[in-house]
Amino acid sequence: MLYAGFMSADLPPLPNSEEPVDTPQLLTVGSAVDEPCLRADAARNRARLLEAATRLIAEHGVAGVTMEAVAAEAGVGKGTVFRRFGDRTGLLTALLDHSARTLQADFLGGPPPLGPGAPPVERLRAFGVAVLYRTAEQLDLRLAAQPDPTRRFSHPSVRALHTHVTMLLRQILPDADCDLLAQTLMASLDPALINHLTRQCGMPMERLEKGWLALVDRVTGTGV
Incomplete structure:
Protein backbone atom coordinates (compact mmCIF):
# COMPACT_ATOMS: atom_id res chain seq x y z
CA MET A 1 0.00 0.00 0.00
CA LEU A 2 1.26 3.46 -0.88
CA TYR A 3 0.72 4.89 2.58
CA ALA A 4 2.79 2.26 4.33
CA GLY A 5 6.17 3.74 5.18
CA PHE A 6 4.97 7.34 4.96
CA MET A 7 6.20 7.71 8.53
CA SER A 8 8.36 4.81 9.55
CA ALA A 9 9.46 5.80 13.04
CA ASP A 10 7.32 4.95 16.05
CA LEU A 11 6.13 8.01 17.89
CA PRO A 12 6.69 8.43 21.61
CA PRO A 13 3.69 7.94 23.89
CA LEU A 14 1.53 10.95 24.53
CA PRO A 15 3.17 13.18 27.16
CA ASN A 16 1.73 13.80 30.60
CA SER A 17 0.23 17.22 31.18
CA GLU A 18 3.19 18.10 33.46
CA GLU A 19 5.73 17.63 30.67
CA PRO A 20 6.85 20.53 28.46
CA VAL A 21 4.85 20.68 25.27
CA ASP A 22 6.46 23.51 23.34
CA THR A 23 9.90 22.08 22.61
CA PRO A 24 10.34 21.84 18.81
CA GLN A 25 11.48 18.36 17.78
CA LEU A 26 10.94 17.28 14.19
CA LEU A 27 9.48 13.80 13.97
CA THR A 28 11.36 11.30 11.83
CA VAL A 29 9.45 10.37 8.69
CA GLY A 30 10.06 8.26 5.66
CA LEU A 96 3.70 12.49 1.22
CA ASP A 97 6.90 12.27 3.24
CA HIS A 98 7.94 15.78 2.16
CA SER A 99 4.49 17.21 2.94
CA ALA A 100 4.43 15.64 6.40
CA ARG A 101 7.86 16.91 7.37
CA THR A 102 7.08 20.40 6.10
CA LEU A 103 3.90 20.59 8.18
CA GLN A 104 5.63 19.19 11.26
CA ALA A 105 8.49 21.67 10.91
CA ASP A 106 5.95 24.49 10.75
CA PHE A 107 3.92 23.55 13.81
CA LEU A 108 6.84 22.35 15.92
CA GLY A 109 9.37 25.07 15.19
CA GLY A 110 7.95 27.58 12.71
CA PRO A 111 6.72 31.10 13.36
CA PRO A 112 3.57 31.70 15.42
CA PRO A 113 0.67 31.30 15.49
CA LEU A 114 1.18 27.85 13.95
CA GLY A 115 4.56 27.41 15.65
CA PRO A 116 5.63 28.07 19.25
CA GLY A 117 5.20 31.53 20.74
CA ALA A 118 1.46 32.07 20.40
CA PRO A 119 -1.20 31.17 23.00
CA PRO A 120 -2.19 27.49 22.68
CA VAL A 121 -5.70 28.22 21.48
CA GLU A 122 -4.34 30.42 18.69
CA ARG A 123 -1.93 27.65 17.72
CA LEU A 124 -4.79 25.16 17.66
CA ARG A 125 -6.85 27.40 15.40
CA ALA A 126 -3.90 27.92 13.06
CA PHE A 127 -3.08 24.21 13.04
CA GLY A 128 -6.52 23.19 11.79
CA VAL A 129 -6.56 25.86 9.10
CA ALA A 130 -3.12 24.77 7.89
CA VAL A 131 -4.15 21.10 7.76
CA LEU A 132 -7.40 21.95 5.95
CA TYR A 133 -5.76 23.88 3.14
CA ARG A 134 -2.75 21.59 2.76
CA THR A 135 -5.05 18.59 2.59
CA ALA A 136 -7.22 20.31 -0.01
CA GLU A 137 -4.13 21.08 -2.11
CA GLN A 138 -3.13 17.41 -2.16
CA LEU A 139 -6.56 15.84 -1.82
CA ASP A 140 -6.25 13.23 -4.57
CA LEU A 141 -2.86 12.14 -3.27
CA ARG A 142 -4.06 11.88 0.31
CA LEU A 143 -7.20 9.97 -0.70
CA ALA A 144 -5.11 7.50 -2.68
CA ALA A 145 -2.89 7.04 0.36
CA GLN A 146 -5.59 6.39 2.96
CA PRO A 147 -4.61 3.43 5.17
CA ASP A 148 -7.00 0.53 5.64
CA PRO A 149 -9.70 1.04 8.32
CA THR A 150 -7.91 -1.05 10.96
CA ARG A 151 -4.86 1.24 10.77
CA ARG A 152 -6.58 4.52 10.05
CA PHE A 153 -6.23 6.03 13.51
CA SER A 154 -3.13 4.18 14.69
CA HIS A 155 -0.94 5.02 11.71
CA PRO A 156 2.12 7.07 12.79
CA SER A 157 1.27 10.01 10.52
CA VAL A 158 -2.15 10.36 12.14
CA ARG A 159 -0.71 9.87 15.62
CA ALA A 160 1.77 12.69 15.02
CA LEU A 161 -1.02 15.18 14.41
CA HIS A 162 -3.12 13.78 17.23
CA THR A 163 -0.21 14.12 19.65
CA HIS A 164 0.25 17.78 18.77
CA VAL A 165 -3.45 18.59 19.17
CA THR A 166 -3.56 16.73 22.48
CA MET A 167 -0.60 18.70 23.83
CA LEU A 168 -2.21 22.00 22.89
CA LEU A 169 -5.50 20.98 24.49
CA ARG A 170 -3.71 20.04 27.71
CA GLN A 171 -2.47 23.61 27.99
CA ILE A 172 -5.96 25.01 27.41
CA LEU A 173 -8.06 22.42 29.30
CA PRO A 174 -5.77 20.62 31.77
CA ASP A 175 -8.65 18.83 33.51
CA ALA A 176 -10.38 17.58 30.36
CA ASP A 177 -10.05 14.26 28.54
CA CYS A 178 -7.77 15.87 25.96
CA ASP A 179 -6.88 12.60 24.25
CA LEU A 180 -10.51 12.00 23.35
CA LEU A 181 -11.19 15.66 22.52
CA ALA A 182 -8.24 15.60 20.11
CA GLN A 183 -9.83 12.68 18.28
CA THR A 184 -13.06 14.68 17.96
CA LEU A 185 -11.24 17.69 16.54
CA MET A 186 -9.10 15.62 14.16
CA ALA A 187 -12.18 13.92 12.74
CA SER A 188 -13.19 17.21 11.13
CA LEU A 189 -9.84 17.33 9.28
CA ASP A 190 -10.14 13.87 7.70
CA PRO A 191 -9.28 13.90 3.96
CA ALA A 192 -12.33 11.80 3.07
CA LEU A 193 -14.60 14.27 4.87
CA ILE A 194 -12.93 17.25 3.21
CA ASN A 195 -13.43 15.54 -0.16
CA HIS A 196 -17.12 14.94 0.61
CA LEU A 197 -17.78 18.47 1.82
CA THR A 198 -15.90 20.33 -0.92
CA ARG A 199 -16.39 18.14 -3.99
CA GLN A 200 -19.67 16.36 -3.30
CA CYS A 201 -21.46 19.02 -1.27
CA GLY A 202 -19.88 22.04 -2.96
CA MET A 203 -18.82 23.75 0.26
CA PRO A 204 -16.13 26.42 -0.14
CA MET A 205 -12.94 26.11 1.88
CA GLU A 206 -13.78 29.35 3.66
CA ARG A 207 -16.81 27.64 5.20
CA LEU A 208 -14.71 24.72 6.41
CA GLU A 209 -12.21 27.16 7.89
CA LYS A 210 -14.93 29.03 9.77
CA GLY A 211 -16.33 25.70 10.93
CA TRP A 212 -12.97 24.65 12.35
CA LEU A 213 -12.53 27.93 14.20
CA ALA A 214 -16.05 27.70 15.63
CA LEU A 215 -15.46 24.09 16.69
CA VAL A 216 -12.23 25.01 18.48
CA ASP A 217 -13.98 27.87 20.27
CA ARG A 218 -16.83 25.62 21.42
CA VAL A 219 -14.59 22.75 22.51
CA THR A 220 -12.21 25.00 24.43
CA GLY A 221 -14.80 27.48 25.68
CA THR A 222 -12.75 30.37 24.36
CA GLY A 223 -15.23 31.85 21.88
CA VAL A 224 -16.21 35.48 22.26
Missing part, protein backbone atom coordinates in the same frame (compact mmCIF):
# COMPACT_ATOMS: atom_id res chain seq x y z
CA SER A 31 13.25 9.11 3.80
CA ALA A 32 14.24 11.99 6.06
CA VAL A 33 17.14 9.93 7.37
CA ASP A 34 18.60 9.65 3.89
CA GLU A 35 18.36 13.28 2.86
CA PRO A 36 21.27 14.77 4.86
CA CYS A 37 23.59 12.35 3.03
CA LEU A 38 22.62 13.62 -0.41
CA ARG A 39 25.07 15.73 -2.37
CA ALA A 40 23.99 19.33 -2.75
CA ASP A 41 23.14 18.86 -6.43
CA ALA A 42 21.22 15.65 -5.72
CA ALA A 43 19.25 17.39 -2.96
CA ARG A 44 18.40 20.25 -5.32
CA ASN A 45 17.28 17.79 -8.00
CA ARG A 46 15.10 15.96 -5.49
CA ALA A 47 13.43 19.16 -4.33
CA ARG A 48 12.96 20.26 -7.93
CA LEU A 49 11.30 16.97 -8.85
CA LEU A 50 8.99 17.05 -5.84
CA GLU A 51 7.95 20.61 -6.67
CA ALA A 52 7.24 19.56 -10.25
CA ALA A 53 5.14 16.60 -9.09
CA THR A 54 3.23 18.84 -6.70
CA ARG A 55 2.37 21.22 -9.54
CA LEU A 56 1.19 18.34 -11.71
CA ILE A 57 -1.10 17.06 -8.96
CA ALA A 58 -2.57 20.55 -8.50
CA GLU A 59 -3.24 20.85 -12.24
CA HIS A 60 -4.14 17.29 -13.26
CA GLY A 61 -4.66 15.22 -10.12
CA VAL A 62 -2.70 12.14 -9.11
CA ALA A 63 -3.39 10.53 -12.49
CA GLY A 64 -1.28 13.24 -14.11
CA VAL A 65 1.80 12.24 -12.16
CA THR A 66 3.89 9.93 -14.32
CA MET A 67 7.65 9.64 -14.31
CA GLU A 68 7.74 11.11 -17.81
CA ALA A 69 5.47 14.03 -16.92
CA VAL A 70 7.48 14.89 -13.81
CA ALA A 71 10.73 14.81 -15.78
CA ALA A 72 9.29 17.12 -18.43
CA GLU A 73 7.85 19.50 -15.83
CA ALA A 74 11.17 19.67 -13.99
CA GLY A 75 13.22 19.95 -17.17
CA VAL A 76 15.36 16.87 -16.51
CA GLY A 77 15.80 13.48 -18.13
CA LYS A 78 13.41 10.67 -17.26
CA GLY A 79 16.34 8.62 -15.97
CA THR A 80 16.94 11.20 -13.26
CA VAL A 81 13.46 10.63 -11.87
CA PHE A 82 13.84 6.85 -11.89
CA ARG A 83 17.26 7.02 -10.22
CA ARG A 84 15.95 9.26 -7.47
CA PHE A 85 12.62 7.54 -6.68
CA GLY A 86 12.76 4.11 -8.29
CA ASP A 87 9.20 4.11 -9.61
CA ARG A 88 5.94 6.06 -9.47
CA THR A 89 5.00 4.64 -6.07
CA GLY A 90 8.33 5.76 -4.67
CA LEU A 91 7.72 9.24 -6.04
CA LEU A 92 4.25 9.51 -4.52
CA THR A 93 5.51 8.19 -1.19
CA ALA A 94 8.25 10.82 -1.22
CA LEU A 95 5.65 13.53 -1.86
Whole structure:
Protein backbone atom coordinates (compact mmCIF):
# COMPACT_ATOMS: atom_id res chain seq x y z
CA MET A 1 0.00 0.00 0.00
CA LEU A 2 1.26 3.46 -0.88
CA TYR A 3 0.72 4.89 2.58
CA ALA A 4 2.79 2.26 4.33
CA GLY A 5 6.17 3.74 5.18
CA PHE A 6 4.97 7.34 4.96
CA MET A 7 6.20 7.71 8.53
CA SER A 8 8.36 4.81 9.55
CA ALA A 9 9.46 5.80 13.04
CA ASP A 10 7.32 4.95 16.05
CA LEU A 11 6.13 8.01 17.89
CA PRO A 12 6.69 8.43 21.61
CA PRO A 13 3.69 7.94 23.89
CA LEU A 14 1.53 10.95 24.53
CA PRO A 15 3.17 13.18 27.16
CA ASN A 16 1.73 13.80 30.60
CA SER A 17 0.23 17.22 31.18
CA GLU A 18 3.19 18.10 33.46
CA GLU A 19 5.73 17.63 30.67
CA PRO A 20 6.85 20.53 28.46
CA VAL A 21 4.85 20.68 25.27
CA ASP A 22 6.46 23.51 23.34
CA THR A 23 9.90 22.08 22.61
CA PRO A 24 10.34 21.84 18.81
CA GLN A 25 11.48 18.36 17.78
CA LEU A 26 10.94 17.28 14.19
CA LEU A 27 9.48 13.80 13.97
CA THR A 28 11.36 11.30 11.83
CA VAL A 29 9.45 10.37 8.69
CA GLY A 30 10.06 8.26 5.66
CA SER A 31 13.25 9.11 3.80
CA ALA A 32 14.24 11.99 6.06
CA VAL A 33 17.14 9.93 7.37
CA ASP A 34 18.60 9.65 3.89
CA GLU A 35 18.36 13.28 2.86
CA PRO A 36 21.27 14.77 4.86
CA CYS A 37 23.59 12.35 3.03
CA LEU A 38 22.62 13.62 -0.41
CA ARG A 39 25.07 15.73 -2.37
CA ALA A 40 23.99 19.33 -2.75
CA ASP A 41 23.14 18.86 -6.43
CA ALA A 42 21.22 15.65 -5.72
CA ALA A 43 19.25 17.39 -2.96
CA ARG A 44 18.40 20.25 -5.32
CA ASN A 45 17.28 17.79 -8.00
CA ARG A 46 15.10 15.96 -5.49
CA ALA A 47 13.43 19.16 -4.33
CA ARG A 48 12.96 20.26 -7.93
CA LEU A 49 11.30 16.97 -8.85
CA LEU A 50 8.99 17.05 -5.84
CA GLU A 51 7.95 20.61 -6.67
CA ALA A 52 7.24 19.56 -10.25
CA ALA A 53 5.14 16.60 -9.09
CA THR A 54 3.23 18.84 -6.70
CA ARG A 55 2.37 21.22 -9.54
CA LEU A 56 1.19 18.34 -11.71
CA ILE A 57 -1.10 17.06 -8.96
CA ALA A 58 -2.57 20.55 -8.50
CA GLU A 59 -3.24 20.85 -12.24
CA HIS A 60 -4.14 17.29 -13.26
CA GLY A 61 -4.66 15.22 -10.12
CA VAL A 62 -2.70 12.14 -9.11
CA ALA A 63 -3.39 10.53 -12.49
CA GLY A 64 -1.28 13.24 -14.11
CA VAL A 65 1.80 12.24 -12.16
CA THR A 66 3.89 9.93 -14.32
CA MET A 67 7.65 9.64 -14.31
CA GLU A 68 7.74 11.11 -17.81
CA ALA A 69 5.47 14.03 -16.92
CA VAL A 70 7.48 14.89 -13.81
CA ALA A 71 10.73 14.81 -15.78
CA ALA A 72 9.29 17.12 -18.43
CA GLU A 73 7.85 19.50 -15.83
CA ALA A 74 11.17 19.67 -13.99
CA GLY A 75 13.22 19.95 -17.17
CA VAL A 76 15.36 16.87 -16.51
CA GLY A 77 15.80 13.48 -18.13
CA LYS A 78 13.41 10.67 -17.26
CA GLY A 79 16.34 8.62 -15.97
CA THR A 80 16.94 11.20 -13.26
CA VAL A 81 13.46 10.63 -11.87
CA PHE A 82 13.84 6.85 -11.89
CA ARG A 83 17.26 7.02 -10.22
CA ARG A 84 15.95 9.26 -7.47
CA PHE A 85 12.62 7.54 -6.68
CA GLY A 86 12.76 4.11 -8.29
CA ASP A 87 9.20 4.11 -9.61
CA ARG A 88 5.94 6.06 -9.47
CA THR A 89 5.00 4.64 -6.07
CA GLY A 90 8.33 5.76 -4.67
CA LEU A 91 7.72 9.24 -6.04
CA LEU A 92 4.25 9.51 -4.52
CA THR A 93 5.51 8.19 -1.19
CA ALA A 94 8.25 10.82 -1.22
CA LEU A 95 5.65 13.53 -1.86
CA LEU A 96 3.70 12.49 1.22
CA ASP A 97 6.90 12.27 3.24
CA HIS A 98 7.94 15.78 2.16
CA SER A 99 4.49 17.21 2.94
CA ALA A 100 4.43 15.64 6.40
CA ARG A 101 7.86 16.91 7.37
CA THR A 102 7.08 20.40 6.10
CA LEU A 103 3.90 20.59 8.18
CA GLN A 104 5.63 19.19 11.26
CA ALA A 105 8.49 21.67 10.91
CA ASP A 106 5.95 24.49 10.75
CA PHE A 107 3.92 23.55 13.81
CA LEU A 108 6.84 22.35 15.92
CA GLY A 109 9.37 25.07 15.19
CA GLY A 110 7.95 27.58 12.71
CA PRO A 111 6.72 31.10 13.36
CA PRO A 112 3.57 31.70 15.42
CA PRO A 113 0.67 31.30 15.49
CA LEU A 114 1.18 27.85 13.95
CA GLY A 115 4.56 27.41 15.65
CA PRO A 116 5.63 28.07 19.25
CA GLY A 117 5.20 31.53 20.74
CA ALA A 118 1.46 32.07 20.40
CA PRO A 119 -1.20 31.17 23.00
CA PRO A 120 -2.19 27.49 22.68
CA VAL A 121 -5.70 28.22 21.48
CA GLU A 122 -4.34 30.42 18.69
CA ARG A 123 -1.93 27.65 17.72
CA LEU A 124 -4.79 25.16 17.66
CA ARG A 125 -6.85 27.40 15.40
CA ALA A 126 -3.90 27.92 13.06
CA PHE A 127 -3.08 24.21 13.04
CA GLY A 128 -6.52 23.19 11.79
CA VAL A 129 -6.56 25.86 9.10
CA ALA A 130 -3.12 24.77 7.89
CA VAL A 131 -4.15 21.10 7.76
CA LEU A 132 -7.40 21.95 5.95
CA TYR A 133 -5.76 23.88 3.14
CA ARG A 134 -2.75 21.59 2.76
CA THR A 135 -5.05 18.59 2.59
CA ALA A 136 -7.22 20.31 -0.01
CA GLU A 137 -4.13 21.08 -2.11
CA GLN A 138 -3.13 17.41 -2.16
CA LEU A 139 -6.56 15.84 -1.82
CA ASP A 140 -6.25 13.23 -4.57
CA LEU A 141 -2.86 12.14 -3.27
CA ARG A 142 -4.06 11.88 0.31
CA LEU A 143 -7.20 9.97 -0.70
CA ALA A 144 -5.11 7.50 -2.68
CA ALA A 145 -2.89 7.04 0.36
CA GLN A 146 -5.59 6.39 2.96
CA PRO A 147 -4.61 3.43 5.17
CA ASP A 148 -7.00 0.53 5.64
CA PRO A 149 -9.70 1.04 8.32
CA THR A 150 -7.91 -1.05 10.96
CA ARG A 151 -4.86 1.24 10.77
CA ARG A 152 -6.58 4.52 10.05
CA PHE A 153 -6.23 6.03 13.51
CA SER A 154 -3.13 4.18 14.69
CA HIS A 155 -0.94 5.02 11.71
CA PRO A 156 2.12 7.07 12.79
CA SER A 157 1.27 10.01 10.52
CA VAL A 158 -2.15 10.36 12.14
CA ARG A 159 -0.71 9.87 15.62
CA ALA A 160 1.77 12.69 15.02
CA LEU A 161 -1.02 15.18 14.41
CA HIS A 162 -3.12 13.78 17.23
CA THR A 163 -0.21 14.12 19.65
CA HIS A 164 0.25 17.78 18.77
CA VAL A 165 -3.45 18.59 19.17
CA THR A 166 -3.56 16.73 22.48
CA MET A 167 -0.60 18.70 23.83
CA LEU A 168 -2.21 22.00 22.89
CA LEU A 169 -5.50 20.98 24.49
CA ARG A 170 -3.71 20.04 27.71
CA GLN A 171 -2.47 23.61 27.99
CA ILE A 172 -5.96 25.01 27.41
CA LEU A 173 -8.06 22.42 29.30
CA PRO A 174 -5.77 20.62 31.77
CA ASP A 175 -8.65 18.83 33.51
CA ALA A 176 -10.38 17.58 30.36
CA ASP A 177 -10.05 14.26 28.54
CA CYS A 178 -7.77 15.87 25.96
CA ASP A 179 -6.88 12.60 24.25
CA LEU A 180 -10.51 12.00 23.35
CA LEU A 181 -11.19 15.66 22.52
CA ALA A 182 -8.24 15.60 20.11
CA GLN A 183 -9.83 12.68 18.28
CA THR A 184 -13.06 14.68 17.96
CA LEU A 185 -11.24 17.69 16.54
CA MET A 186 -9.10 15.62 14.16
CA ALA A 187 -12.18 13.92 12.74
CA SER A 188 -13.19 17.21 11.13
CA LEU A 189 -9.84 17.33 9.28
CA ASP A 190 -10.14 13.87 7.70
CA PRO A 191 -9.28 13.90 3.96
CA ALA A 192 -12.33 11.80 3.07
CA LEU A 193 -14.60 14.27 4.87
CA ILE A 194 -12.93 17.25 3.21
CA ASN A 195 -13.43 15.54 -0.16
CA HIS A 196 -17.12 14.94 0.61
CA LEU A 197 -17.78 18.47 1.82
CA THR A 198 -15.90 20.33 -0.92
CA ARG A 199 -16.39 18.14 -3.99
CA GLN A 200 -19.67 16.36 -3.30
CA CYS A 201 -21.46 19.02 -1.27
CA GLY A 202 -19.88 22.04 -2.96
CA MET A 203 -18.82 23.75 0.26
CA PRO A 204 -16.13 26.42 -0.14
CA MET A 205 -12.94 26.11 1.88
CA GLU A 206 -13.78 29.35 3.66
CA ARG A 207 -16.81 27.64 5.20
CA LEU A 208 -14.71 24.72 6.41
CA GLU A 209 -12.21 27.16 7.89
CA LYS A 210 -14.93 29.03 9.77
CA GLY A 211 -16.33 25.70 10.93
CA TRP A 212 -12.97 24.65 12.35
CA LEU A 213 -12.53 27.93 14.20
CA ALA A 214 -16.05 27.70 15.63
CA LEU A 215 -15.46 24.09 16.69
CA VAL A 216 -12.23 25.01 18.48
CA ASP A 217 -13.98 27.87 20.27
CA ARG A 218 -16.83 25.62 21.42
CA VAL A 219 -14.59 22.75 22.51
CA THR A 220 -12.21 25.00 24.43
CA GLY A 221 -14.80 27.48 25.68
CA THR A 222 -12.75 30.37 24.36
CA GLY A 223 -15.23 31.85 21.88
CA VAL A 224 -16.21 35.48 22.26
